[in-house]
Amino acid sequence: MAEAGRLLFQSKSLSLDHETACASCHLDRFGSSDGLPNAMGVGSTGQGTARMRSGGAVIPRNTLPFWGRGGKGFTTFFWDGKVDGSSGTILSQFAGREPSQDPLVVAVHLPPVEIDEMVADTAEHSTLEGESVGSAAKVFDALAERVRSLSSLADPLAAATAKPVEKLDFKDMAEAIAAFIRQNFAIGTTRLHRFVFDGGPLSPQEIAGGLLFYGKAHCSACHDGPYFSDMSFHAVPFPQAGFGKNGFGIDYGRYNVTMDPADLYRFRTPPLYNVTKTAPYSHSGAIADLGDAIRAHVDPLAIYDPRSMTGVQRADFYERLKAWSSEPISGVYLADDEIRDLEAFLKTLEYDSREPVAETD
Ligand code: HEC
Numbered sequence: 045m046a047e048a049g050r051l052l053f054q055s056k057s058l059s060l061d062h063e064t065a066c067a068s069c070h071l072d073r074f075g076s077s078d079g080l081p082n083a084m085g086v087g088s089t090g091q092g093t094a095r096m097r098s099g100g101a102v103i104p105r106n107t108l109p110f111w112g113r114g115g116k117g118f119t120t121f122f123w124d125g126k127v128d129g130s131s132g133t134i135l136s137q138f139a140g141r142e143p144s145q146d147p148l149v150v151a152v153h154l155p156p157v158e159i160d161e162m163v164a165d166t167a168e169h170s171t172l173e174g175e176s177v178g179s180a181a182k183v184f185d186a187l188a189e190r191v192r193s194l195s196s197l198a199d200p201l202a203a204a205t206a207k208p209v210e211k212l213d214f215k216d217m218a219e220a221i222a223a224f225i226r227q228n229f230a231i232g233t234t235r236l237h238r239f240v241f242d243g244g245p246l247s248p249q250e251i252a253g254g255l256l257f258y259g260k261a262h263c264s265a266c267h268d269g270p271y272f273s274d275m276s277f278h279a280v281p282f283p284q285a286g287f288g289k290n291g292f293g294i295d296y297g298r299y300n301v302t303m304d305p306a307d308l309y310r311f312r313t314p315p316l317y318n319v320t321k322t323a324p325y326s327h328s329g330a331i332a333d334l335g336d337a338i339r340a341h342v343d344p345l346a347i348y349d350p351r352s353m354t355g356v357q358r359a360d361f362y363e364r365l366k367a368w369s370s371e372p373i374s375g376v377y378l379a380d381d382e383i384r385d386l387e388a389f390l391k392t393l394e395y396d397s398r399e400p401v402a403e404t405d
């Protein structure tokens with residue numbers, strides 16, 4: 045299944061217009077992300093900043109990497125948790141008609157039906173504008189029909205699922221892609237693992253960073269558990285880059301899913317494996333440097349230039365400070381050398397994927 049899934053993941057045939065593959069935005073070179081602040085969807089070509097220069101549709105969020113996704117207890121997907129299996133029942137845009145009880149398989153269903161991400165916003169696709177479960181089903185059927193006609197993609201999937209090619213549907217494709225993500229990016233042995241379980245070496249600076257992480261810097265109040273994420277939602281006042289999910293440079297985060305004012309400006313705590321490889325940082329990729337991403341948690345003013353902001357942006361920033369003020373990270377002071385120690389500690393969380401991934405036609 046994982047091998048059949050890798051072929052699907054790499055193929056541009058997974059988008060209605062044959063333009064975009066999953067691997068167009070989730071690239072090895074950038075730690076399974078894309079190296080861009082906001083992702084570039086349909087109409088873009090190339091990798092990294094070349095993708096930005098080629099024009100195309102801007103997706104108002106930073107591309108998330110895959111490390112540990114699909115592991116046991118990894119229940120909550122996307123920056124705003126729009127696929128959430130933490131209660132045991134999956135909550136998602138499918139609203140009770142979830143195609144699977146595996147939250148990763150449900151998450152994999154969403155990119156191919158997302159307007160601008162893999163579906164062009166053109167007259168030809170106007171029937172999809174309703175963005176309903178019904179119009180999503182039309183896209184899934186069209187993609188499955190196409191894949192059934194391409195033996196290079198269909199034969200391995202038929203073999204893996206033990207189904208005849210004509211019976212393959214989009215759910216089989218999504219399960220294969222999920223199997224690929226689960227296997228290829230499964231948590232590997234990091235230097236921190238070796239230190240904890242086998243007494244492997246860490247430098248004094250890395251140890252100092254670890255002590256800060258679990259101690260005075262309170263990082264583990266949110267970045268905890270096997271994925272360095274509590275799978276919950278918190279407010280860190282990162283600057284907002286780009287238009288924002290809610291427009292005019294605003295992204296309400298978790299509130300977009302729950303409509304609960306208490307969730308305004310909250311985002312899922314990002315897991316931290318290989319975080320050294322996935323710059324730029326935060327939900328809108330507003331921060332280029334890892335040290336500044338850490339600093340933003342405790343000293344947001346140090347990375348803002350208030351005079352370069354509009355009055356509306358400053359008002360939005362004050363609202364975000366309110367949400368942040370009740371988080372365990374506000375009121376912490378970190379000196380520059382402590383931030384460098386924390387960066388060194390995060391470097392101990394690196395590992396490699398099993399196999400390289402490349403975009404294909
Ligand atoms: C245009 C770029 C782009 C393409 C193409 C793309 N993605 Fe993504 N991916 C993103 C962005 C941006 C996010 C974060 C979106 C958000 O959270 O709002 C993301 C998030 C995800 C996540 C959630 C990870 C997490 O930590 O919760 C999964 C899973 C995923 N993508 C799988 C896929 C698959 C499978 C495909 C192909 C069918 C694909 N993506 C195609 C940009 C892209």
Ligand code: HEC
Nearest residue numbers: 261262263265266278280311312313314325326327371373
């Ligand atoms: C209150 C919970 C909380 C605490 C405490 C916390 N973080 Fe975070 N962290 C988050 C959230 C939420 C985000 C994403 C926010 C966003 O994008 O708007 C984040 C983002 C990050 C990022 C960027 C990740 C990425 O992929 O973009 C890094 C690196 C990071 N945190 C490291 C740390 C370190 C180091 C500490 C300790 C100094 C820390 N965090 C403390 C919740 C927290």
